Structures are given as C-alpha cells and as structure tokens.
Amino acid sequence: MVTVGICDDEKQQRTMLRRIAESYFQLLGQEYRVEEYEDGECLLRKVQQDPYGTDIIFLDIQMSGMDGVETARRIRHFSREAVLIFVTGYEDYVFHGYEVGALNYIVKPYAREKITLVLDEAVKRLEMDCQRCLPVQQGSCLSKVPVREIRYLCSQLRKIVLYTVNGQLEFYGKLGEVQKQLPGCFVRTHQRYVVNLAYADEVRPNQVLIGKDSIPVSKKYSQELSGAFARFLLQQ
Incomplete structure (x- = not known):
C-alpha cells in the first residue's frame, strides 16, 4: 500500500489534489491511502511517530505557521525515505527543493497531467527503495x-x-x-x-x-x- 500525505492549509486545495491522486492510484490498480494535514505541525507529528508511515508527501510551501520549506527540513531529520513534492503558487520557490531532496514540484493551479507525471516519478522511486533488501x-x-x-x-x-x-x-x-x-x-x-x-x-x-x-x-x-x-x- 502507498500512503500519500497532502499538507496544505487550504481545504479546497487539499481536496482537489486528493481527487487527482486517488484517480491516479485507482487507474494504476495500486492500494493506497490518502491523509490530509492542515499545517506543517500536524504532518511533522505524524512523521515523528512513524518515520516510514508516509511514502509520498505533497507539501505546500506557503502555509500559515511553519512554512513548507521548514516543515520539509524537519521531516528529513526523521525520514530519509519519504518522497517530497513541493506545491507552490510561485516558481521562484522551487530552488528550496534541492535543500531537502525534494523529488519535484507542482505549481498551482493544479494540472492533472503534471501531477500524473510527478506521481509516476514518485512510484518509481518507491519501487527502487523497496528493492533495497x-x-x-x-x-x-x-x-x-x-x-x-x-x-x-x-x-x-x-x-x-x-x-x-x-x-x-x-x-x-x-x-x-x-x-x-x-x-x-x-x-x-x-x-x-x-x-x-x-x-x-x-x-x-x-x-x-x-x-x-x-x-x-x-x-x-x-x-x-x-x-x-x-x-x-x-x-x-
């Protein structure tokens, strides 16, 4: 099973991304679970409790409270394996992804084709990690x-x-x-x-x-x- 975390302080944005992700995994025939987080603190608590419990994380960069970049830095203290994908309304923020080993980024408003391509990358990364035994x-x-x-x-x-x-x-x-x-x-x-x-x-x-x-x-x-x-x- 693939567990996807969506962290965004806007409910509407979380819902849109959830629907696209659910459709993707249903077409793939892959068991999945999608979990939503309204802020970085909630997501970080989950990762601290279970470092390998979330496989793919969509993380909004601009959030109230702890922003996405700082959330990503703290996540990396506990989880090296989670695939991080930044979500942003401005491409100027994309360079922050290199600091925390983010796989890719998507720009709002969401384009289904872009998210599908990014999820393809993420699933391949997970498959490679799972093969390390x-x-x-x-x-x-x-x-x-x-x-x-x-x-x-x-x-x-x-x-x-x-x-x-x-x-x-x-x-x-x-x-x-x-x-x-x-x-x-x-x-x-x-x-x-x-x-x-x-x-x-x-x-x-x-x-x-x-x-x-x-x-x-x-x-x-x-x-x-x-x-x-x-x-x-x-x-x-």
Whole structure:
C-alpha cells in the first residue's frame, strides 16, 4: 500500500489534489491511502511517530505557521525515505527543493497531467527503495529484509540479531561483513552494535537512543559516530 500525505492549509486545495491522486492510484490498480494535514505541525507529528508511515508527501510551501520549506527540513531529520513534492503558487520557490531532496514540484493551479507525471516519478522511486533488501540466510531458507525496516543490529557470539520495525530476526554472520551490505546511514557504535541513524532519536557520548532502546557507544566509535550523525542530519 502507498500512503500519500497532502499538507496544505487550504481545504479546497487539499481536496482537489486528493481527487487527482486517488484517480491516479485507482487507474494504476495500486492500494493506497490518502491523509490530509492542515499545517506543517500536524504532518511533522505524524512523521515523528512513524518515520516510514508516509511514502509520498505533497507539501505546500506557503502555509500559515511553519512554512513548507521548514516543515520539509524537519521531516528529513526523521525520514530519509519519504518522497517530497513541493506545491507552490510561485516558481521562484522551487530552488528550496534541492535543500531537502525534494523529488519535484507542482505549481498551482493544479494540472492533472503534471501531477500524473510527478506521481509516476514518485512510484518509481518507491519501487527502487523497496528493492533495497538485506539477504538473510536462516538454515536452508533465504529471505530478504527491507533495509528501511532495520533499526539496529547486534552481534551475539556467532549470531547477529536484527532489530526491525516488525520484531527480531537471528542469523549466523559477522557484523562487519553485514555492515558492508548496508547504506552509509548504518554506523558502528560498539564492537557488537551497528545502528540505523534514520531511527536514532538522540546520540550521546555513551549511548544512542532508538525509541525505548538504549544502544551502547564505546569510546573507540564515539567521535566517528557523532560526526556521522551530524552529517546525516545536514543531508536531510
């Protein structure tokens, strides 16, 4: 299922965009859900609670309260994966999209053809992201775990415990070798731990907080981890 978020402080604009998006996914035969947000604060709260819960976000740049650009910057602190599409009445604002990795932009009044093309791009991006998986061998069974669902990894003797958004998974392997198969947001914090910075709520000198879990940080990796986390936030 694809979840689409539409953030605009004008109800009429949200409704128009919702109808076009719903028509698009119905013709595509794709399961979907459309959620509306009347301001950036509401959207940001949702993303904080569930960083991977919204796949595509249409974000109006000019809104009362927190504007779309600032909302996008804050979203990127919690979600690298969400596909951002700016909505604006003025093309002068388009350059802001490069700062936050926006996929594209649409200009009001909405043109169905333009939105369809942008949604085509967004769906392709999502398909590419979904294909990024970590192969896991358990006995004679080989399974694939979506990288975006991995929160952190822990080495226990000859086994690795994978902590994902859906629970735990154990398999034999070496932590260093597994880390090489993962993107740069996966960083070593300890001889036995690797964390996905996309899920890190707070990085401290001796621990990383991921939800209710506290992952230890050794002196050996502390400085490197702090630098990686700072760069990660700047890239969002």
